Amino acid sequence: MADALLGPAEIRELAARLGVTPTKKLGQNFLHDPNTIRRIVAAAGLRPDDVALEVGPGLGSLTLGLVTAVAHVHAVEIDPRLAEALPSTVTSANLTVHRADAMRVRAAEFEPAPTMLVANLPYNVAVPVVLTLLAELPTLRGGLVMVQKEVADRLTAGPGSKVYGVPSVKLAWYADARPAGKVPPAVFWPMPNVDSGLVAFTRHTPPAGIDRSAVFAVVDAAFAQRRKTLRAALAGWAGGADRAEKALLAAGISPQARGESLTVEQFTAIAAGAALSGV
Ligand code: SAM
Numbered sequence: 001m002a003d004a005l006l007g008p009a010e011i012r013e014l015a016a017r018l019g020v021t022p023t024k025k026l027g028q029n030f031l032h033d034p035n036t037i038r039r040i041v042a043a044a045g046l047r048p049d050d051v052a053l054e055v056g057p058g059l060g061s062l063t064l065g066l067v068t069a070v071a072h073v074h075a076v077e078i079d080p081r082l083a084e085a086l087p088s089t090v091t092s093a094n095l096t097v098h099r100a101d102a103m104r105v106r107a108a109e110f111e112p113a114p115t116m117l118v119a120n121l122p123y124n125v126a127v128p129v130v131l132t133l134l135a136e137l138p139t140l141r142g143g144l145v146m147v148q149k150e151v152a153d154r155l156t157a158g159p160g161s162k163v164y165g166v167p168s169v170k171l172a173w174y175a176d177a178r179p180a181g182k183v184p185p186a187v188f189w190p191m192p193n194v195d196s197g198l199v200a201f202t203r204h205t206p207p208a209g210i211d212r213s214a215v216f217a218v219v220d221a222a223f224a225q226r227r228k229t230l231r232a233a234l235a236g237w238a239g240g241a242d243r244a245e246k247a248l249l250a251a252g253i254s255p256q257a258r259g260e261s262l263t264v265e266q267f268t269a270i271a272a273g274a275a276l277s278g279v
Contacts, residue, residue: 003091005034006061011189014059018085022190026079027122031061033187041065043180043198044118044144053114053140055102055129056122058082060089066118067092074110076102102129107137117143123192126151127167134174134203135212142202144180152179152197159261165226169219172264173212175201207268214271215264222259222267230262231255234270238279247274 011032022028031037040062050070057063057075059082066073067090076098077083083099098109103125117133117140126147134140155171156179157164171177180198185191206212221237222230234244245255250273253266
């Protein structure tokens with residue numbers, strides 16, 4: 001029989017039995033609401049043949065929901081106490097536990113290859129974890145992550161929005177992202193001080209023409225001084241404002257525009273324009 005989902009009493013009992021005191025440093029806020037688990041699993045758009053990658057299984061709340069929804073689950077947990085205890089909570093045979101830092105995993109460590117990222121992420125490293133995994137694991141076709149609500153807003157923002165910035169553009173390089181709902185603090189133990197948000201994403205083919213690191217360098221430079229015109233903001237990156245202007249004009253973009261108005265395709269055009277015009 002499948003293991004049942006964990007409610008508030010089970011989470012506290014499990015933590016006490018394992019001697020686990022949640023630490024802020026590792027973003028340990030554990031879900032103790034079966035309805036939220038069911039909601040996350042449903043919103044993830046999983047197929048029965050998917051291989052889920054869960055970052056930070058913690059006490060196993062979401063893992064228990066995932067093992068019955070997909071063919072296999074890889075759970076990557078940095079905290080050795082939690083990684084060691086997970087197989088006694090989640091007894092399904094289709095679970096592989098990796099005691100590892102999600103920022104340092106490599107594709108070769110996962111067999112079968114992960115197809116979907118589904119995670120209640122440690123909030124302090126949520127953005128780099130998502131971007132690193134999309135870069136490292138080309139088999140990921142999409143995912144659903146829970147992050148701090150403000151971060152969810154940033155990850156799903158489009159050009160012109162006040163919160164559009166580096167995370168929005170970099171995620172847009174890899175995937176189409178959309179907000180998939182808000183989650184209140186009360187479903188976690190311990191309760192965080194902030195609301196949480198769900199972000200669903202589907203991988204797409206990145207813009208063609210130039211490699212990712214060249215495009216990301218332009219994005220970083222453009223938003224490092226987001227109030228400046230691109231001509232000024234990109235001067236350091238291009239080796240002078242005149243050279244920045246040349247690259248912008250080669251891409252068909254006004255030197256007076258600001259980074260917050262550009263799409264990922266336009267950032268790509270700037271990097272490609274710079275390469276072509278010898279900037
Ligand atoms: N999935 C569980 C849940 O929903 O109850 C726990 C989520 S908790 C917000 C984040 C989890 O990520 C914790 O178990 C923490 O130890 C783990 N974690 C933190 N940093 C990590 C990292 N760099 N790599 C892997 N796991 C990490």
